[in-house]
Amino acid sequence: MNPAVVGSTVTLSLTPSVSLTSGNWAVDETFILTWLGEQQAVFPGYSGRASVNVTSGALMLRALTVSDSGLYQVQSGHPLLKASVFLTVVEPISNVTLRVNRSDLIEHQASGLISCSVSIGSSLSFRWMNGSSEVTAADRVQFTDGNSSLNIVRVSRYDSGPFRCEAFNPISNGTSDSVNFTVSxxxxxxxxxxxxxxxxxxxxxxxxxxxxxxxxxxxxxxxxxxxxxxxxxxxxxxxxxxxxxxxxxxxxxxxxxxxxxxxxxxxxxxxxxxxxxxxxxxx
Incomplete structure (x- = not known):
């Protein structure tokens, strides 16, 4: 399961399976645990969350957080091997909301800025809709902050909306309520x-x-x-x-x-x- 969901448990195992008598697990530059025979030692920061199958070398990591994302690597001297996998931990999206800088605009004299945010969620992507049509970048239409903000320069009477934001990541999605500009x-x-x-x-x-x-x-x-x-x-x-x-x-x-x-x-x-x-x- 990759990406994994925040709060869940993931098991990283070797394929094809082998029998290991010792080794260690690390993520990026941080050691998680090491084992020799039946004995295993868990490094600080992973106590109570990480454990290893001392026979197969499979790592079980519980109560995942977004910061657990990274390159996981197992090494063993008996037999000699090294294997790695990149794990992504994603937080489900909730409560997608819009904020408008000002809603009452005069045609050709002002710009309208709408910002999209979520109360919870990670690895976010954004899509903007105007009614049933997707908003795309143009001379007067700009996306900033990773597409989380929509800026319409020198608004026209046809830019009133309704606008809404769709936020999504690999495991979930959410849609905001609609907002409108009042264009005079x-x-x-x-x-x-x-x-x-x-x-x-x-x-x-x-x-x-x-x-x-x-x-x-x-x-x-x-x-x-x-x-x-x-x-x-x-x-x-x-x-x-x-x-x-x-x-x-x-x-x-x-x-x-x-x-x-x-x-x-x-x-x-x-x-x-x-x-x-x-x-x-x-x-």
Missing amino acids: YGPDNMRLTVNGLNATVFSAGSNLSMLCLAESNPPAQLQWGFRGNLVNATGTMLELFHVIPDQSGPYSCLAFNSRTNISDLIISPGLDLSKQQFWLEKK
Whole structure:
């Protein structure tokens, strides 16, 4: 059994089996025990945990700890032999948790850092997930500290998550709860329609419903304007009933995000306004 589990008992035996009358066991540069005939002596640090089969030379080591990992070597003069094996002792994983440096970020202005840790576990490897997709390194995506930390540089609105961390080792695995970033962005990609259409000509007497939409988080504050002047109307919808020719002209929608401190205007002098304005038809 290799790797072995913390707290378990392992037996290291020779293959093929031989009969030994004396020898010693050591791990790396530290002696564990020595024996001659029926007598064996256990070195400090292994008392009560190590014993040898004085006939086969098999070593039994109990109550394993992570520090018991290493290169184990047995030597004997009768017969003359030397054999070794590398033993890995691994601690099962439990309680995988995430820590976020800050969760409220502004798009393109801040970086998001998430750190993954376990309360118990050794020989750890990490994998990151964003929803059902695995996160891989890229220009803005960096892994540090043995992949236990995920850093997203200049976050975008598409980096909100949910993120989770999977920690695993040769004997166990664990998954954290999910965390999300709150990414503030916009307003941008504004759209304005009249009665659900992109039309610009309507008959006098019509009822008009103008809808202004903007991509923004948190939702943008919207203010309506007419012929370059603000009007007493806010919100996504501006309704006009039984319009008259004097109401002809360009209508505009101003969006403002108090978190990003960004504003955007759907109608602006000097732009192609063919899709952002309408004129009432005079008859």
